[in-house]
Amino acid sequence: MAVATRPSCAASELIAKGRESAEFLRALLGQQPAAAGDEMPHGIWNLTEQILRCCDRALAALQDGIEDAASDARKRKPEPDTDDLRMTSSKRMRGSGGERGTRVEKKWTMEDGYIWRKYGQKEIRDSKYPRLYFRCTYKEDHGCLARRRVQQSDVDPSVFLITYFGEHTCCSDNNVDDVLAPLVINFGSSSTRDGQPSGSPWPSCDDDGLLVSETSEIYSLSEGEDLRSDKGNMTDELMENSTPVPELEPETEGMGLPQPWWEPLDGCLDWELGNDILFDFGEFISYDYLSLLQ
DNA sequence: GAAATTTGACCAGA
């Protein structure tokens, strides 16, 4: 089994490296407009965002493949000696009530705009990092049954595998704005309470203010488990327009959608000749501008 | 002092 998954892990690392480079490029670009004395061309933003998006999807697809392989292998022959493979599809992945969760992968941050209260932590076999258990802070105030489980990835410690269980019923009343507002635009520095992220033992994206990525997949979603179906329209619109201006990157992508948003290669390679992106790039890029980046 | 976090214990499922 390890034979089948190790190359995937290597590929994941390579893609992650490429992604880091793209992030760095984006950070550099973000610092340039003032120096260049002109507004950042959207085409360049689009390109960097496209690169990041492709990397995210590739990583998500690879991760999915790794976990599928692990699951299949365990069905055939349980082997506890796989350091980089974790139990991800067994019944234990589900909530105690047998419910199924929505899994989200996040980089650098485990924040999602909701206010969570940590109620448990558990060392997990085959995992270097403990698993954290959170419930909605409004559980007692509003009877909100939403829970989430956060696991730091062994392969890429900057990635948090977050699984959501239950629905946020706390968002249906007057405090919906308070709760959901940070979801729309979240650069990771959005505080959830008194400027402090709830239950974040690891450095979040506060340092650079960037919500680096979020890939998501519907682990197994049944009707009524859609955590944020009220965001579906917004997500669809963003996906259609495919204008990945960073501020508009929705944290909720995929969480409440019936299908994974990162369909393989979907929208990854749409910088064709005559495409606006290329037009913008060719129109705005210059050697002078590039020299500023060095 | 209140709220949040930590952590050991307990419980349930495989």
Add this chain to the structure above:
DNA sequence: TCTGGTCAAATTTC
């Protein structure tokens, strides 16, 4: 019996 999930008392932080 082992492992993951949750509880709840103790501890920490604000």
